[in-house]
Amino acid sequence: MSFYIKAIGMAGLGGMIFGYDLGVIAGALDPLSKYFNLTTYQQEWVVSLMYVGGGLGAATGGFLCDWWGRKIAILVTDATFFVGAFWLYSARTVTDIYVGRLIMGYGVAVSGIADVAYLHELSSVWDDDVGEEGNGTNHATNDASSEATRDERQNKHERGGGDRGSVVSVNEACISLGFLLAYAAAYVLGGDEQSQTRLMQQQDSDTSDGSWRTMFAFGGILALVQFFGMICMPESPVWLREKGRLDEAHLVDLRIRGVPTSEITSTIDNQLQRNRVSEQSFGQGIEMQATSVTPPPSPTSQAATPLQATPLFARGLACFCGKLFSIPLLCRRMMRDVLPYRRQCIIAFFLATSQQLCGHTSILNFASDIFDTLGDTNSTTRLTVGIGVLKFFTTCVVIWKVEKMGRRLLLLSGMACIVVALAFYASHSLVKVIKTVRCINILD
Secondary structure: OOHHHHHHHHHHHHHHHHHHHHHHHHHHHHHHHHHHOOOHHHHHHHHHHHHHHHHHHHHHHHHHHHHHOHHHHHHHHHHHHHHHHHHHHOOOOHHHHHHHHHHHHHHHHHHHHHHHHHHHHHHHHHOOOOOOOOOOOOOOOOHHHHHHHHHHHHHHHHOOOOOHHHHHHHHHHHHHHHHHHHHHHHHHOOOOHHHHHHHHOOOOOHHHHHHHHHHHHHHHHHHHHHHHHHHOOOOOHHHHHHOOOHHHHHHHHHHHOOOOHHHHHHHHHHHHHHHHHHHHHHHHHHHHHHHHHOOOOOHHHHOOOHHHHOOHHHHHHHHHHHHHHOHHHHHHHHHHHHHHHHHHHHHHHHHHHHHHHOOHHHHHHOHHHHHHOOOOHHHHHHHHHHHHHHHHHHHHHHHHHHHHHOHHHHHHHHHHHHHHHHHHHHHHHHHHHHHHHHHHHHHO
């Protein structure tokens, strides 16, 4: 297994956690409601607070990824997932559930930003201009490996411009797999009617609430797996170039492309040797200039400057205040950078908003309650798991065909399916309303 595939899989695991934490409430809400005797109003808050935290994460996640880097942002979201899962697992009051869901929502939103950015920038190393633009010097690499790398990039472009769309879609596939795992966990941990009856008979036992606690705890285990896996992964080469760390970015490119470790080690040695020579020449030049121009230092010149004499806490506070007051300037710069792409931003905003307003999140979160209206409670969890299977299968097909069929055709096809599905669901709801009204008129 190449390092490139390992990096994609480890970053895609964040999408699995994303989907699991979104879908787990569909199976956990019913036992959770029975344990805490939640009202309908409280159930709605339990579900909605995930999206309140998601709004906070969406507002700050991009800045965190730019300041800390994609890798650090993913590690922070894993820690957030673990804290939220532990908080929910050990919850004793409804307020604890609210806080835990809020924490999980924040982690979900930041994860959705950091994981996608990391996957997109990993796939960008196959572009023709990556590596040549990163450093002003000519990196010394083996001729055979360079030729092989060029041939591989050429083959990728001949196949249709690379696999960036499929790589980024891995995150969506993992999200669908996360939903499937959440629904399967609800089915295994007592989602059917017989298990619910058994739990109702054990209300005096501590194990009567174990199902929903275990569902939430499993998400924390997934977060730990990604946390320790991402520690071994490199930072995004694109982010490293933006920060001026060009040599590190070049080494990450070589590592992702599958260059042997011996050649990467040789490249590192050559870079260290060049840096050492440049530092020595620079130091000699400074020393010659200092001896010829700079007069001997006077005793007063060796006194500490006001900044050096300032306590460390005060300097840190001043730095924090400076960054805080620079937020308006950063916002103006961001608006200036976004204005040339306002049409693209409007389209992206419309797609993201319509995706949320079409109601698919409500269907996924309240799938069990919706299927309960069919009257057959024994098949509720089976139908819910079926949604997860269909979602995951469809996503895999889209990843397989996205490079050949194109984004626009698949987007229009998905929108058409949503319209048809909502029409069927609306007609079903309308029929129920008409029947209810007729029954009321008959009783009157």
